[in-house]
Amino acid sequence: MRILQICTQFGVGGIARHVIDLSHWLRDAGHTVHFAGEPGALLDAGKDDQFHALPLAGVSALGGSVPARMRNLLSCVPRLRRLLRAHPVDVIHCHESAPALVTSLAAIGTGIPVVVTYHGSEPERIRSFGRISRLGADVVVTPSHLCAGQLHEIGGIPADRLRVVGLGVKPAPETDAEEVAALRRDLLGTDGGLLVLSLSRASYQKGLDILIEVAKEVAKQRDDVCFVVAGDGPLLEEIRAAARANGVDGYLSFIGATHRPYLYLRAADIYLLTSRWEALPISIVEAFRAGVPVIATDTGGVSELVDADVGAVVPVGDVAACASEILRLAGDPALRAEMSAAALERSREDRFTPDFIHRKFEQLYRDLAAKRTD
Structure with a gap:
């Protein structure tokens, strides 16, 4: 054809x-x-x-x-x-x-x-x-x-x-463990901490203004959680300025576009998506492929991908609910490990x-x- x-x-x-x-x-x-x-x-x-x-x-x-x-x-x-x-x-x-x-x-x-x-x-x-x-x-x-x-x-x-x-979604490529560890040190510092990643274009759709508010709420209770957003887009500089204005730029980084998303996914502890609308986000499946628990807003087909076995679904724009789920997973390494294994298993389903x-x-x-x- x-x-x-x-x-x-x-x-x-x-x-x-x-x-x-x-x-x-x-x-x-x-x-x-x-x-x-x-x-x-x-x-x-x-x-x-x-x-x-x-x-x-x-x-x-x-x-x-x-x-x-x-x-x-x-x-x-x-x-x-x-x-x-x-x-x-x-x-x-x-x-x-x-x-x-x-x-x-x-x-x-x-x-x-x-x-x-x-x-x-x-x-x-x-x-x-x-x-x-x-x-x-x-x-x-x-x-x-x-x-x-x-x-x-x-x-x-x-x-x-x-x-x-x-x-x-193609299987995750191999990544070098030392390179992943080096990236974590670069993003988290030598004291370590928890890395929350979002692969999101800087646009109104992706709700990065909501993510800024979530980061503020999490920082009130934990100072060891680092948020990283990888993606380019028309609102990137505006969003960066908003992060500075809200005083979260010390633990929220916007790194721009990356052609190696799996390197960042393998370095992450939690994947976060704060979108206002979606159909079926590829980035969630990519997070599954890397064995990363997912917290995402309940839009489009997100609930067809994410459940309590692999993470959590929260209402669109609900900053408190999103921050609460991040803190719940941040405080329970065993639960994150269970979700990681379940995410990997889910990524092998025929539908992906x-x-x-x-x-x-x-x-x-x-x-x-x-x-x-x-």
Whole structure:
């Protein structure tokens, strides 16, 4: 098969990593895969000769005013149509609403089946995502059963057009124990302590302002807990300034982007996610792969991943509950060890295995391609 994968942008983030991993698997299985979207740190034409630049960020919320985004939309549609003529495909898979909107217009009259994946959004955007998806998608995929229900009930997407397919996450790479120990010393100091890690982009979605408040609450009772946030993003400097203004910069570090998340995960004692919305966070599965207990906000499919065996789920924005769970785990090394073992065991389930998940996507593409009518 010939497949086109379209993302808004290929910067550092879980969506782009998922798309790239899936596409490499498909290529290994003998399929042809093209990419389209904004180039970024993970992928561009220099890294892959089947990458095609398409300025989709200007169509998304990043594009500014509605008139500006409409102009960008009208510019992207003919570019995508030219791409489809130059590189015919059997299936188009869009990730997020901006690629879906452009594709719904560019693919008119082509007969090419379109898959759209919902990776999560603000609750108020579910209805608009549903409208876009109903317009141009043959199938809407989401990794979370809860999100599938919301897309049906709020977004108006017919149940027979929805599919729940998880996110395959590659096994954790080997890391050098001495390097992990050195990283812990660097982050915690020679006196040691407890390391709470968050792999989070500096954006409103990830709730790092909430994390700052959590760090303040924990520091009232323990001065040996160090919070580390790894990730880049548009609000990074603003968040750093907020940490300084709240007096937590002594035990809350923002290290920026890292291309070695497992090094930090293996150095961590607890993984923390304070997101306001998610679908099914890849970073939680990565924490499981590293055997790290998880404390996360109850959004999207988080409760489909995390329970009392591997950590805790807290209400979105509930600073006191989040701080309480961190302190509970911080004070009970035996419990953390039990959760660590349970997290490792959970990471081996089929629903997180790339081969298992990617075969589901391959079969979905085959089914759609077989029904294609030009």
